Amino acid sequence: MKTLFIVRHAKSSWSDSSLADVDRPLKGRGVNDAYSASEWLMNNNTVPELIISSSATRALHTAMIFARNFDIDFSSIKIDAKLYEGNAKHYLKCINTIDDNVSSVMVFGHNPSITSLINHLTNSTVSHVPTTGIACLNFDVQHWREVAGNGKLLFFDYPKLRK
Numbered sequence: 185m186k187t188l189f190i191v192r193h194a195k196s197s198w199s200d201s202s203l204a205d206v207d208r209p210l211k212g213r214g215v216n217d218a219y220s221a222s223e224w225l226m227n228n229n230t231v232p233e234l235i236i237s238s239s240a241t242r243a244l245h246t247a248m249i250f251a252r253n254f255d256i257d258f259s260s261i262k263i264d265a266k267l268y269e270g271n272a273k274h275y276l277k278c279i280n281t282i283d284d285n286v287s288s289v290m291v292f293g294h295n296p297s298i299t300s301l302i303n304h305l306t307n308s309t310v311s312h313v314p315t316t317g318i319a320c321l322n323f324d325v326q327h328w329r330e331v332a333g334n335g336k337l338l339f340f341d342y343p344k345l346r347k
Contacts (some may be wrong), residue, residue: 186323186331187338188279188305189232189290190298191250194218195315196242206240206268217343218246222253224346230320232290235260236278238267240294247292247314267293272300282328308337309335317342 195216203209210218224230231254237247247261266274275297282289291298295313300320302310310319321335 185287186328187232187288187323188321188323188331188335189230190275190289190302190313190319190321191221191290191292192298192313192315193238193240193243193244193292194221194246194249208242208336210242210245214242214246214315217250219253220343220346221316221318221341222250224341225250225318226253231256232288234262234282234286234289235292236262236264236267236282236289237292238294239263239265240268243267243292243294247290250290250292252291260289267291267297272304275301276304276331279331280329284327285307286328300326300339302340305331305333305335306337308340310337310340313340314342314344 195211196208197211197327218277235247235251237244248258264278298308299313305321318341320338322338323335
C-alpha cells in the first residue's frame with residue numbers, strides 16, 4: 185500500500201514585480217495556512233515519510249513549514265526542479281521513481297499540473313486545487329512504479345473548508 189499526498193503551495197505574494205516567478209515568496213496568509221494545514225494533518229496522525237518539493241521558493245517554503253511541524257529535518261526534503269514547470273507527466277515520473285521502502289510521500293507543487301495529476305491518478309474529479317490544498321491518494325500497490333490511474337482519493341482538503 186502506498187499513500188501519496190499532493191499539496192499545492194501556499195498563497196504567494198505578487199508584491200515585488202522585479203522577482204522572477206520561481207522566486208516569489210509566500211504571503212503572510214500563505215504562511216498561516218501552511219501552519220494550519222500541517223497542524224490539521226498532525227492532529228489526524230497523517231505524517232509522510234518523505235517530502236518532495238518543486239524548486240520554486242513558494243513551494244519549498246510551504247514544504248519547509250510542513251516539515252517543521254512534522255519534525256522532519258529540512259535537509260531530507262528532496263527538491264525536484266522539474267516540478268516547477270512540469271506537467272502531470274513530470275510529477276508522475278518523479279513519483280514512479282520513489283524508493284519502495286517509503287510508503288507515504290508528500291509532493292509540493294503547482295497548478296494546473298497537480299489538479300491534472302489528481303484527476304489522472306483517481307476516478308475522482310477535482311476541478312481546482314486552491315493554494316494549500318491537499319489531496320490524499322491511496323494505491324494498492326507494492327512499488328511506486330506501479331502508481332498510475334489506479335488510486336483512490338481518501339480526502340481533499342483546503343483552508344476554507346476548515347474555517
